[in-house]
Amino acid sequence: MAISSFAQIRRDLHQIPEPGFQEVKTQKYLLDYLEKLPQERLQIKLWRTGILVKIAGTAPKRTIAWRTDMDGLPIVEETSYPFRSLHEGYMHACGHDMHMAIALGLLTHFVQNPIADDLLFLFQPAEEGPGGALPMMEGEEFASWRPDCIFALHIAPEYPVGHIATKPGILFANTSELFVDLVGKGGHAAFPHKANDMVVAGSHLVTQLQSVIARNIDPLDSAVITVGKIEGGTKQNIIAERARLEGTIRTFSMESMALVKGRIESLVKGIEAGFECSATIDYGCGYCQVYNNEQLTNDFMDWVQHECNDVTLVHCKEAMTGEDFGYFLTEIPGFLFWLGVQTPYGLHHAKIEPNEDAIEVAIHLVSRYFTWLSKQS
Numbered sequence: 001m002a003i004s005s006f007a008q009i010r011r012d013l014h015q016i017p018e019p020g021f022q023e024v025k026t027q028k029y030l031l032d033y034l035e036k037l038p039q040e041r042l043q044i045k046l047w048r049t050g051i052l053v054k055i056a057g058t059a060p061k062r063t064i065a066w067r068t069d070m071d072g073l074p075i076v077e078e079t080s081y082p083f084r085s086l087h088e089g090y091m092h093a094c095g096h097d098m099h100m101a102i103a104l105g106l107l108t109h110f111v112q113n114p115i116a117d118d119l120l121f122l123f124q125p126a127e128e129g130p131g132g133a134l135p136m137m138e139g140e141e142f143a144s145w146r147p148d149c150i151f152a153l154h155i156a157p158e159y160p161v162g163h164i165a166t167k168p169g170i171l172f173a174n175t176s177e178l179f180v181d182l183v184g185k186g187g188h189a190a191f192p193h194k195a196n197d198m199v200v201a202g203s204h205l206v207t208q209l210q211s212v213i214a215r216n217i218d219p220l221d222s223a224v225i226t227v228g229k230i231e232g233g234t235k236q237n238i239i240a241e242r243a244r245l246e247g248t249i250r251t252f253s254m255e256s257m258a259l260v261k262g263r264i265e266s267l268v269k270g271i272e273a274g275f276e277c278s279a280t281i282d283y284g285c286g287y288c289q290v291y292n293n294e295q296l297t298n299d300f301m302d303w304v305q306h307e308c309n310d311v312t313l314v315h316c317k318e319a320m321t322g323e324d325f326g327y328f329l330t331e332i333p334g335f336l337f338w339l340g341v342q343t344p345y346g347l348h349h350a351k352i353e354p355n356e357d358a359i360e361v362a363i364h365l366v367s368r369y370f371t372w373l374s375k376q377s
């Protein structure tokens with residue numbers, strides 16, 4: 001069966017996943033594509049490994065923006081695809097390849113069918129970390145093309161193709177990365193009393209961290225601490241002098257974030273005292289929540305409900321995912337919605353295979369929405 005050109009673009013991008021701020025091949029691929037489009041209405045600016053593209057409207061009163069992320073994740077791909085990642089140890093496992101193909105599809109549509117308003121397409125690096133949205137917003141390139149409203153989507157493995165989901169207000173959580181380094185005293189496996197084992201200390205800490213959510217967060221509030229990676233030691237018969245825990249914290253309020261961090265700091269001090277080691281905490285990068293503008297989101301949801309009988313709208317709950325798109329929404333009204341790509345494996349899974357039919361669903365939906373929105377002012 002023939003696949004659409006944007007599904008093919010997604011496959012090409014799927015093969016070249018790159019970490020945040022190293023999206024060099026991705027940027028080149030996108031630029032090569034943009035170069036082939038009719039240029040009359042297009043203006044292009046580069047920002048680090050990202051790209052900003054403006055399409056001049058026919059009678060602009062404002063600028064409507066669409067943002068896609070670009071980076072991949074450090075995952076060894078285990079899909080059944082013949083177009084698996086060519087970058088050993090990296091994979092587009094969060095759908096940014098789908099997001100970019102959709103953005104190019106939309107951009108192409110509007111180059112061919114311009115609307116009254118100006119359109120701005122943001123290809124933003126480093127969503128998975130250390131965060132490209134905030135520095136991109138602070139850059140002169142964005143400031144000089146600052147949009148009046150901004151929108152984005154994220155693929156959702158749990159919804160069927162043709163379904164979208166969103167809600168007004170908070171959609172995604174506040175996040176903070178978490179890195180804890182423990183340093184003790186290494187030694188011979190047979191003489192534990194002469195050493196100070198950081199594998200044991202780190203294991204205690206991982207277990208204690210679970211109590212913060214269970215015993216310090218109001219049960220009617222929500223928070224997550226996930227330790228996704230532990231490193232420690234050098235060999236099975238050497239007591240580990242060092243251990244490192246890498247994780248992430250998620251909360252729905254900054255008060256809960258401060259509370260969780262305070263409790264983590266106390267527990268880490270306890271580990272230092274209890275295991276006679278030294279510890280350092282680094283919170284890495286943090287993202288603010290994704291808070292959907294209530295008016296725009298409600299209007300969009302009404303519009304989908306009444307005008308798009310090919311799309312099923314789900315009124316979803318908020319999720320503990322993070323997205324630096326939230327920074328754009330702190331200053332510019334807009335929203336993010338989930339796009340159903342039904343697949344049994346979740347985001348960040350080595351076997352995730354999003355259904356590519358969702359690419360055309362998104363292009364068709366958002367192109368109609370922007371055309372409608374442009375007529376509303």
Ligand SMILES: CC(=O)N[C@@H](CCC[C@H](N)C(=O)O)C(=O)O
Pocket residue numbers: 094127128129154175176177247248249285287320321322323347
């Ligand atoms: C949509 C999504 O999966 N986003 C990421 C954002 C990660 C932020 C940061 N690196 C962290 O781990 O806290 C997510 O994991 O939710």
